[in-house]
Amino acid sequence: MLATALNPLNEVETSKQESPRLTDGFHLVVDALKLNGIDTIYGLAGIPITDLARLAQTEGIRYIGFRHEQSAGNAAAIAGYLTRKPGICLTVSAPGFLNGLVATANATTNGFPMIQISGSSDREIVDLQQGDYEELDQLNAAKPYTKAAFRVSRPEDIGTGIARAIRAAVSGRPGGVYLDLTAEVLGAALDADTGMKSLVHVVDPTPRQIPAPDSIQRALDLLASAQRPLIILGKDAAYAQADSDIRSFIEKTGIPFLPMSMAKGLLPDNHPQSAAAARSLVLAQADVVMLIGARLNWLLGHGKAPQWSPTAKFIQVDISPTEMDSNRPIAAPIVGDIGSAVSALLATLKSGSIRPSAVWLKAITDRKQHNAESMAARLARNPDPMDFYSALRAIRDVLADKSDVYVVNEGANTLDFGRNVIDMHAPRKRLDSGTWGVMGIGMGYAIGAAVTSAKPVVAIEGDSAFGFCGMEIETICRYELPVVTVVFNNGGIYRGDDVNHSGGADPSPTILMKSARYDKLIEAFGGTGHHVTDPQGLTQALTDALASGRPAIINCVIDPTAGTESGHLQSLNPTSQIGSGRK
């Protein structure tokens, strides 16, 4: 039931207003969110949004309160990705707003639909820079980092503001949207009928965008001409929730596919057509490449040599027309939503018209087998202390028959090895640092996944990565979420053995405390801590933690010398040519 506008006589209203025929900004925001099916807010309370959070909860919206706005924003963003509804992050003015804005910017970069709603201070004082409490020109600060930014300055515009924010977040390429609500608007009273009439129910917020039939035919013709075709599935192939059509197109054409990290599991990683274990071979040798919901950004070497063949031709399925030709010319653009595009491809496909060459398929199979053998050998070792492989092997084996478990993953080596070792068997279950390679998403994503699904989450975190968001374990315990956090404790950023070349007593810039007992942290909040030093211990701890369905942290001791600087991104890490003291 809507808070007041549709029920002006409700209890909250009558106790606070002199006239039962009045509503106010707080109520209208809650009414507008509920009218549009928003059922959860991730936030951090304070002036001027405390009463908004409280009222939302009173009115049946689930409110999840965080310890830092960045994690609230990350939770909202991933909730948006998982549900295709905008995730809502609620922040206070100025510093709280800025803390949350990093997550909103990350959502924009990754294409996750979210709305950061922030209270803001008095316009008159902010604009004259007269020094208000938490003074900041938030609307203009948000603009460069968001897909869209709006401010509501009159209570009767709240409905429109929320409608525009919802449309901006989920239509086309999704993204982070900012909605500024001044303290004045929140507190302003309005006639309840006028308020009710001002609300907007957003009809068809994510309209299908059906691609032109000739673009479908052009792409199929190009695929038919290919000897060595390849399909790359990006995270938005998973977001589109067109799982069975995508699978059917891949299986009917027999084209090998490569999942980007968050698309892992859209088709199971052990699918015979997966070329993941032959990645460098297929990138270098494919002659026609079809991108579905993936960008040719740094994660794909911009589509250029030496990773790619200079003569390869590209097909790109993307909702954003301006993505085409961004890094390499796109011979066959398909502009539309993935669901509509793949169903049109299937409907137009003539049986037997696309045939990857037998030589190509054999080359991939051979390379996969060769790489799988060397991976198996690396995974079989049992060094003491554990390295990334032996620890991840234990996690992989525990998760092998648990396809409902979400895997959150961040760090450098912890991320890069984790992506390669942990197979995914179901779509949208792997959530990681994404397009920005950002640290600190772990606990927010874990909370967002657990809240939206009520399913277990295993967060595999570098010890540095965990530090960015670690206080949210209190949030996890407070809401009793089934999140198990495994901290890969190698005593540092990348490695735990770097030295201070000045000879001084301070640790090197990349060093963290090797003896840290991250497991003890969660005990302060009633969760369960495990300290493990070998794969058997890790297997047991993870099995027990998942069986309990309760919050846990596993402090997983990893050899400080096992990682490499920058993980797999060494080529992006500039180093001093004349010596910086690095080994």
Ligand code: ADP
């Ligand atoms: P990855 O990091 O997995 O490679 P990216 O985030 O780089 O994925 O790319 C995802 C692409 O998918 C973006 O270019 C975005 O415009 C596009 N996209 C988002 N939603 C849809 C959709 N529903 N249909 C088609 N394309 C989409």
Ligand code: TZD
């Ligand atoms: N700050 C933010 C917000 N994002 C970043 N990516 C970084 C800093 C730089 N950075 C990386 O790119 S990875 C990383 C940092 C600090 C942490 C790596 O250490 P880790 O993982 O302990 O998390 P490994 O397993 O030790 O490599």
Ligand code: MG
């Ligand atoms: Mg580390």
